[in-house]
Amino acid sequence: MANYNLAPALAAYVKESAGFVSKSDAISDRREAFAEACRYFTPARPSGIKLEDDEINGLAIRIYSPEAPAPSTGWPTLLYFHGGGWSMGSHATHDWFAYAVLRRIPIAIVAVNYRLAPEHPFPAPLEDGLEVWHALSRGDFPQLDQDSLAIAGDSAGGSLAAGLCVALREMNLPQPKLQALVYPVLTASVELRSMQTHAEAPMLTTAGLLASLESYVPGQGRKADPRAFALEIDNATGLAPAFIGVAEYDPLFDHGIAYAKVLRKAGVPVHLHIGRGLVHASLRASGVAEVEEFYDVLVEWMRNSMACYHRS
Template sequence: MSNYNLDPALAAYVAESAMFACTEQDMSARRHAFAEACAYFTRERPAGLKIEDGEVNGIAIRIYSPARPAPEKGWPTVLYFHGGGWSMGSHTTHDWFAFGICRRVNVAVVALNYRLAPEHPFPAPLEDGLEVWKALRRGDFPQLNRECLAVAGDSAGGSLAAGLCLALRDAQQPQPDRQVLAYPVLSAKTHFASMRLYADAPMLTTAGLLASLEGFLPTESLKNDPRAMPLEADDLSGLAPAFIGVAEYDPLFDHGAMYAQRLKAAGNPVSLYVGEGLVHASLRALGVSQVEGFYNAMSDSLQDMVWRYSQYHP
């Protein structure tokens, strides 16, 4: 592996993560190891946060919201797609992400248990996300604001969050008020410089990324579908204002950076955050100063969404 200049606290996180490495090909074993890693790095629930489990047409969800009476129109809400290479994780494994956001912003986070590849390749996960999105828009949950809605995702979840925005636009449906993408996967192509420069980076290698893509997008036509890989879209106009965060030492660095550039060129408001010294999946390393900066930037974007909504809906 190349010599990556990691902060000692982040290097310790990478070393601890190695305890959960699974070399078995058996998917159930890999999923178990991933869930164990997520649980290991999840801190205690923030004070004043309520967690409720529910479902939308058989799709399990977990709702995180302030444990006090909701505003008249409900809490501003973030629909969250978890990472895990589209093949691992659930609505329960990424408490740490919701905790990181809810510590900083008075919003609700709705995590969904989308179907996993390779048993359920694209478009199944996106269809599940759209189903939950429609329920939020309908106002099926009175404690959640059906008008002030964002979508977010990390890694593989970032591709689904961005794909949801494209699917809604193409269906002539209203956009989210914000899309928040953390080190997202946005193309199945291999020509990106970062995929060569950081091919052996900690936490995600280029080979590992390509293996995950094969399970999610088993045919060439799917790999070129913009709803699956948004960088393949010819037209990126008319999409939600975006926050895109990338990690410096990550094969996916160029995915996020290029998407930010193209979104901006198409006339969309975009904020690109570069997590200097960070690696893929570092958002689990709560307490590391650079990671806290990443959360602060994401939360500032969501707080801006809430503020803008309040100006037009006093």
């Protein structure tokens, strides 16, 4: 961390995060350490927000929404894919993200408990996301607005959000109102500059990232599939408008930068937000000024894209 100019509050967050160490390399222990860290950094649920656990064909989801009565058309809805290297986390580990968003805007968020690698590598997690997307699009949940759907994900979840947009285009289905990608993983290539310059950055190293990549998409055969890694796409025309947020000190920094260029070249509207002084996974650090600014910008783009106002 000595090589990175972190604000004191963010440096304290990184130091606290380092205390959540897995008891062993066993995937079960790693998952528990990750879940414990998420619980620790989750603030109390803000007043006026409710959460409900439900399922779609046996696939667990968590629905966050305002406690107020839903508009007649239902709440504008964000489908959310959690991070965790495709191998950790669940629909219940990222309350902190939903709380930060719903403190700012009256929408619903649906978090999906997609299957995890290495037991369930690509495309299983994406297939789970598509199943939930189809249910939302059909109007299976009356309190959710099937005509105002967006998608988001952080880290590995960002790859799934971007991949879902690619998959929908391949199926000739409507795109989300917005794809919000937060420090997303968008290629398995190691050629991008930030993969070297920030190889030992706090919270995520390049070596750790590559291990997760190999767990999610073993071997080389499917790493060129743009549904897995959207930067591999030949033509991005027709994909959803994008908010792409990157952390300054992150091996994934150039993933988001490069994808913004690809989308813009294809005529896709893009807002690129660079989180100055931020590191990977820093959105868990609620209360840190730079993190709160990131959420402010992200939510403003959601508001504009999803028409997030109370409707009678």
